[in-house]
Amino acid sequence: MKPTLQLDAQGRLRHLLTLEGLSRELLLKILDEAEAHDKALRGADKKQSTLAGRSIINLFFEPSTRTRTTFELAAMRLSADVLNLQVSASSTSKGETLFDTLKTLEAMQADMFVVRHEASGAAHFFAEHAAPGVAILNAGDGRHAHPTQGLLDLFTIRRYKGPADDCFEKLTVAIVGDVLHSRVARSDIHGLRTLGTKEIRVVAPPTLIPAGIADMGVKVFHDLDAGLAGADVVILLRLQKERMLGAFLPSLAEFHRDFGLSKARLARLKPETIVMHPGPINRGVEIGGDVAYGPQSLILQQVSHGIAVRMAVMSMILGAPATERARARRSRR
Template identity: 65%
Template sequence: MSVQLDAEGRLRHLLTTEGLPRDLLTRILDTAESFSGVLGKSVKKVPLLRGRTIINLFFEPSTRTRTTFELAAQRLSADVLNLDVATSSTSKGESLLDMLHNLEAMQCDAFVVRHADSGAAELIARHVAPGVAVINAGDGRHAHPTQALLDAFTIRRVKGPLEPLTIAIVGDILHSRVARSQLHVLRTLGAGELRLIAPRTLLPRHCEQFGARLFEDMESGLAGADVIIMLRLQRERMSGALLPSESEYFKRYGLTEERLQHAAAEAIVMHPGPVNRGVELDPRVADGPRSVILQQVTNGIAIRMAVMAMILGGYNEPAIASASDEEESG
C-alpha cells in the first residue's frame, strides 16, 4: 500500500499523483467543486478544521502556492503557521527530522512542504507521527500534485469532460515537477490525446509511458489542440540543458497570437506561474481572452481546501453547505 493511502484507500498524505486511482482523483475534483460554491458566498469560511493546526514548511520561494495553501486552511477554520525556514533552527545545524519532531510536539496536525530535493515530502511522511499528514507543495523535479489537480479542475470547469480533449504541454518538461504530475493526472482521468512540445534537450526519456505524442515543432504540436499548458522555463534547474538563449527559445517555443491560431478555435491557455513574459508567453496571450491563468490561481484555493478536508476533516458536502449558510446568516 502506498504511504499516502490508508488501508481503505483514503488519502492519508498527498505526495504525488502517480498511482492515485481515477475514482479518488475525481472525488478530489468533485470536492473542490463544492468548495467553489462556498467561496462564492459572502462568508467564505467553514468550520471543518476548527481546532486543527497546519504548518507551511517552504524551503523554496513561493507566492501562489504558499498563499493559496494558507488561504485554504484559514477558510477551513484551521490555525496556520508559516515557518520562516531561513531563520529556523535548521540554519543552525538542526536536522530536518529533528525540526519536524519538535513541531509535532507542539501538536500540529499537518505539514505542507515545499523542498528543493526530490523525495523530501515522502521522507517526511515516512517519519511523522501517526495522525500527522504531509502534503507535498513541490519537491525538486519530482512532483507538484496540487498544481496538477487544480489544472485538471480548471480544464474540467472550462472545457467539460477531459475524454474528448487534446491537451498540449509545452516547454521545459525535463525539469518540470508540474508536467510530471500533470501527465499522471491527465492520463488517469482519460484525456483524449496528450502532446509534449519541447526542444529535444528538454524532453525526458521514456515520455512514451504516458501515451503522449512528442513534437519538436511548435506549430505541428499545437494543431487542433483544445488546451495549451505552457511551462515556466526552469532557470534554476537547468544546468547543462543545451539551450541557445531565452530570446531564441521564445522564437521557437513562445506562445504568440499567431501560433495560437493553429490550435482549436476555443482553445484555452494555461500556465502554472510565475510567467516569464516574452520567454514562454507573449503578454498579449497571457492577458488575452483565451488565458485562464488567473482562474487557475482561484481554483488552487478550492483544490487545496478539498485535499485538506479529505485528509483531515471527514468531509461531507451537505455539512459544509449548511455550516457556511449558518455562518453567513449569523
C-alpha cells in the same frame, strides 16, 4: 483497498504526495469536493469551521508566492490555525536535519505539514517518518511532483471543457516548455492519463525533454506548430533557469521564437482552445504578454481554483469533506 503511504486501510487520503497511482474515482472525488468549496467561496460567508482547532504548518524550503499564499488562505478559510515557517531563518540553516525538524514541529502538536522542498522525495521522507495522525501535503518536491497544481489544472480543464467527467476522453492536451525540470508536467501527465485524456503531448527542444517520458503514454514533439495542431488545451511551463546546469538553450529570444506562444501562433489554433500556465510567467519567453491575460487564457482562474482544490484536499484528510456534510444536512431534513 490495501493501504499505501498515501491512503489508509479504507482507501481515504492520509497524505497527498503525488497523483501517480491514485484512482480515477479518487481524483474525481477530489474534484467534486473542490467544486463544493468553490461554490461556497462564491457565497456571502467564505469561512467554514471544518478545521477549527487544527494546526497546519507551511514548511517551504523554496520560495513561493502563489502556492504558499493559496495554501495559507485555504487553511484559513477552513478555520485552521496556520503557521508559515521561514526556513532560511530556522534551525535547518544551522544544520538541523529534516528528520529533526519534523520531530521538533510535531512536538508542537501540528496536524499537517505543507512541504515544498528542492529535493525530489522530500515529502515522501516526511510522510514515512511522520507520527500517526500527522498528515503531509506535498507542495512541490524537486522535479518529482506537485500534486495540488496537477489537481487544480484538472479542475480548470473540467470546468471549461466539461462538466461531464468523461470530457477528458475527447481532449488533446499539449504541455509546452521546460518539461525536463517540471514537477507540474509530471503531475499533469499522471492526472490526465488517469482520467483518460485522448492524447497528451509534450513539446520542447530535445534538451528539455526527459529521457523515457514517452513511456508515460505521451507523444513527444520538437516542433511547436506541429505539437499545437488540433490541441484543445495548451499548458505552458516556465523555463526553470535555477535548475539548469550548463547550456540547455541558445538564448531566451530563440526559445521564444521557436517555442513561445505568441498571439500569432494562438490565432492558428481553435478559438475554443484554452491556455494555462502554473506561474510565475515569463513574458516574452514562454508566453507573449498579449496572450497571458487574453480571452483564451485561464491563468488567473487557475490561481483562484487553487484555493478550492487545496481546501478540498485539506478537508478530506483532516476533516469531514463538504460533500459528506451536505449529504448529512439533507438526511436530517
